[in-house]
Amino acid sequence: MLLQILINGLLKGGLYALMAIGMSLIWGVMDIINIAHGSFIMLGAFVTYWLFTLLGIDPFLSLFFSVGLLFILGYGIQRYLINYVIRASAFITLILAFGIEIFINNLALVAWTADVRKVEVAYGAANFSIGHWVTIPTVRLVAFGLVILISLLFFFILNRTHLGRSIRATSQDLDGARLVGVDVAHTYALTFGLGIGAAGAAGTLWAILFPISPMMGGILTLRSFVVVIIGGLGSMLGPIIGGLALGLTESFGSNWFGSTYSDLIGFTILVLVLIIRPKGILGGTD
Amino acid sequence: MERPCGVILTLAAVFAMILFFGPPDTAAADPTINLGCAISFTGGQSRTGKLYRDSYDMAVEQINKTGGVNVGGKRYQMKIIYYDDKSDPTESSKLVEKLISEDKVNFLLGPYSSGITIPDSIVAQRYRVPMIEGGGASGKIFSRGNKYIFGTLPPAGQYFKSTLDMLETLKPAPKSVAILYSDDKFDVSVAEGTKKLAKGMGLDVVLFEKYSEGATDFTSLLTKIKSKNAQVVLLSGHTEESLNFTQQAKELNVCPKLIAMTVGPSEADFRHSLGKDAEYIYGVASWSTQMNFKGLLFSDTQQFVQQFKAKFDYDPDYHNASGIADVAVYKNAIEKAGSLDPQKVRDAIAATDLNTIYGRVQFSPNGQIKGTSVVLQIQGGEIYQVFPTGTKTPVYPFTCWTDR
Numbered sequence: 001m002l003l004q005i006l007i008n009g010l011l012k013g014g015l016y017a018l019m020a021i022g023m024s025l026i027w028g029v030m031d032i033i034n035i036a037h038g039s040f041i042m043l044g045a046f047v048t049y050w051l052f053t054l055l056g057i058d059p060f061l062s063l064f065f066s067v068g069l070l071f072i073l074g075y076g077i078q079r080y081l082i083n084y085v086i087r088a089s090a091f092i093t094l095i096l097a098f099g100i101e102i103f104i105n106n107l108a109l110v111a112w113t114a115d116v117r118k119v120e121v122a123y124g125a126a127n128f129s130i131g132h133w134v135t136i137p138t139v140r141l142v143a144f145g146l147v148i149l150i151s152l153l154f155f156f157i158l159n160r161t162h163l164g165r166s167i168r169a170t171s172q173d174l175d176g177a178r179l180v181g182v183d184v185a186h187t188y189a190l191t192f193g194l195g196i197g198a199a200g201a202a203g204t205l206w207a208i209l210f211p212i213s214p215m216m217g218g219i220l221t222l223r224s225f226v227v228v229i230i231g232g233l234g235s236m237l238g239p240i241i242g243g244l245a246l247g248l249t250e251s252f253g254s255n256w257f258g259s260t261y262s263d264l265i266g267f268t269i270l271v272l273v274l275i276i277r278p279k280g281i282l283g284g285t286d
Numbered sequence: 287m288e289r290p291c292g293v294i295l296t297l298a299a300v301f302a303m304i305l306f307f308g309p310p311d312t313a314a315a316d317p318t319i320n321l322g323c324a325i326s327f328t329g330g331q332s333r334t335g336k337l338y339r340d341s342y343d344m345a346v347e348q349i350n351k352t353g354g355v356n357v358g359g360k361r362y363q364m365k366i367i368y369y370d371d372k373s374d375p376t377e378s379s380k381l382v383e384k385l386i387s388e389d390k391v392n393f394l395l396g397p398y399s400s401g402i403t404i405p406d407s408i409v410a411q412r413y414r415v416p417m418i419e420g421g422g423a424s425g426k427i428f429s430r431g432n433k434y435i436f437g438t439l440p441p442a443g444q445y446f447k448s449t450l451d452m453l454e455t456l457k458p459a460p461k462s463v464a465i466l467y468s469d470d471k472f473d474v475s476v477a478e479g480t481k482k483l484a485k486g487m488g489l490d491v492v493l494f495e496k497y498s499e500g501a502t503d504f505t506s507l508l509t510k511i512k513s514k515n516a517q518v519v520l521l522s523g524h525t526e527e528s529l530n531f532t533q534q535a536k537e538l539n540v541c542p543k544l545i546a547m548t549v550g551p552s553e554a555d556f557r558h559s560l561g562k563d564a565e566y567i568y569g570v571a572s573w574s575t576q577m578n579f580k581g582l583l584f585s586d587t588q589q590f591v592q593q594f595k596a597k598f599d600y601d602p603d604y605h606n607a608s609g610i611a612d613v614a615v616y617k618n619a620i621e622k623a624g625s626l627d628p629q630k631v632r633d634a635i636a637a638t639d640l641n642t643i644y645g646r647v648q649f650s651p652n653g654q655i656k657g658t659s660v661v662l663q664i665q666g667g668e669i670y671q672v673f674p675t676g677t678k679t680p681v682y683p684f685t686c687w688t689d690r
Contacts, residue, residue, distance in 0.1 A: 001509060001512075001513045004509050004512075004538075005506065005509055008505040008506060008509060008538075012503060012505065106328075109328060109332075113333075114328070114329075114330075114332040114333045114336075115333060115555060116333065116525055116526050116529065116555060116559070117555075117559065118529060118533075118559030118560065120558075120559060120560070120561050124533065125533050125534075125536035125537045125563065125687070126537075127536075127537050127538065127539055129539065135537075135538045135539045137534075137537035137538065139537075140537070209533070210502050210529075210530055210533070211526050211529040211530065211533075211559060213526070215329070215330060219500065219502075250503070250506075251505070251506055254506040254507075255506050255509070255510070258495055258496065259495055259496065259497035259498070259501065259504075259506060259507055260469055260496045260497055260498050262497075262498065262501075262503070262506075263498055
């Protein structure tokens with residue numbers, strides 16, 4: 001049974017990490033706390049839902065569409081909305097993101113109603129067993145693989161490509177980056193697009209595993225936020241460590257103390273991390 | 287600064303015109319009885335809130351079509367004034383106050399969910415205006431000595447009674463029960479009542495655990511169910527939780543002999559979303575479309591079901607029927623009282639003995655309807671009443687996920 005709880009926690013952590021990775025990127029590079037992150041996950045989930053329901057496109061295939069569409073959306077929002085206030089204090093961007101969240105959620109509510117929907121795929125609940133006591137849900141395992149893949153992809157983009165160098169340059173020294181000819185507005189928009197694209201991927205997997213509805217974003221934002229704080233900013237490994245830490249503590253915590261306490265445990269860890277390591281488990285010290 | 291002034295003047299002129307000419311003339315032939323209702327149009331409860339609104343509207347339309355309400359020989363039309371409580375109890379109680387003091391409504395219809403009904407009912411009591419509600423069943427609403435609240439959902443603590451009664455008729459009769467419930471007020475009442483009943487029947491309650499309302503992850507709970515080897519799982523929660531629980535039970539291949547849920551199985555969405563994974567899951571309801579009652583407003587349950595489907599394009603469930611009963615009770619009580627005096631109408635409601643498409647409505651002294659629930663089961667994609675009487679017999683034990 002302990003092994004099963006461990007696996008439950010690890011797989012849940014993988015999903016949390018995937019949710020948080022985009023938020024971490026945007027936060028780390030642009031210092032924007034994207035409160036609307038969960039709403040973008042919701043949009044990704046609905047892209048998958050509609051492609052599957054209307055056109056019969058396999059949810060895993062729709063990953064390309066949800067990532068692509070949300071990348072474009074994220075690029076547009078950053079370029080033509082957030083860029084106007086990016087030099088203002090952090091509170092202004094926070095309020096703007098909050099506004100975007102309310103707007104998206106209510107637009108979705110009007111367009112799709114508050115109905116709870118479900119992508120009904122045959123393999124949604126597929127699993128395989130190891131011995132009598134351990135059952136591994138396949139989709140969650142795939143999600144786990146995907147988060148590692150996406151993290152590696154981000155790592156590659158940030159460290160090995162021209163775009164990545166521009167992103168890191170703007171985050172390290174804005175004026176310096178401008179001097180060497182980096183188009184800052186464009187770079188920021190691409191970063192935001194990448195972050196939101198990752199939210200789209202998380203949305204697709206969420207839609208395969210859980211029922212979806214327009215108001216689901218709030219709690220997802222909160223979880224992503226906790227994961228980013230726990231893991232620490234500035235490293236692609238941060239959200240993974242944070243996600244796994246949260247997944248495991250929730251899983252063991254709710255086994256030992258009862259399910260109502262799973263949120264309490266998550267937030268206790270958050271407070272502890274803030275006290276002991278304010279920069280997160282992997283965050284640097286300054 | 288001149289332009290804004292111009293804009294303000296134009297707006298002022300428009301408002302003045304509206305004030306002068308007044309809104310479109312509504313004071314037609316008959317005077318109206320206004321019912322006030324703060325209910326969820328948005329937020330977490332908006333889905334179920336809509337079920338009540340549809341029913342309230344349909345019942346009022348039916349009353350107005352068939353001659354209105356006869357108060358001491360004078361015909362009244364009925365009308366509902368709605369506000370959106372955004373699924374927030376504080377907001378809801380403020381709106382109820384507004385309905386009473388500003389809109390001067392005659393009577394109140396309830397919101398959805400026990401948690402919102404409690405503060406609303408306290409406002410109704412303070413202003414001494416009767417409230418009939420169809421969406422709150424927690425004992426906490428009715429245990430306060432409030433004389434102005436009446437509810438048409440049966441007592442929460444008795445919800446699973448029919449299911450437990452059914453267990454004794456199954457062969458072999460299951461012995462161990464797991465009770466899982468959300469920390470919502472209604473579900474806590476259900477779970478505590480169920481635990482008491484189950485122990486009284488000599489069943490072994492191997493797991494009694496609460497989870498947070500809106501929880502998405504049930505893997506820990508399911509792992510416990512498997513390790514404690516619970517034969518029966520009784521889940522008291524909300525649609526999304528029921529959906530998540532079922533999907534994750536399949537993911538982890540947890541397969542008890544019987545699964546019953548308070549909310550979910552009777553909703554068409556639940557069955558469509560889960561497809562064949564929803565098969566054989568049991569539900570409880572105070573009402574089902576397979577019942578047949580003759581009643582006020584509609585000639586019988588079947589005629590109501592048909593008319594409802596034609597109008598709204600979905601199958602009504604017990605929420606809808608309960609909502610219809612609320613409005614029917616008002617018509618009956620107002621006519622019996624022969625007055626719109628809140629006190630007289632309250633007394634008439636308390637004395638209600640009325641046949642409706644929802645069944646016979648009589649209230650206990652605490653204001654809650656006397657009645658019991660029936661057991662439903664999903665078989666072949668449809669929901670059937672299976673106990674105490676039913677159109678089908680219960681399928682037991684549960685066929686495991688992978689063997690279907």
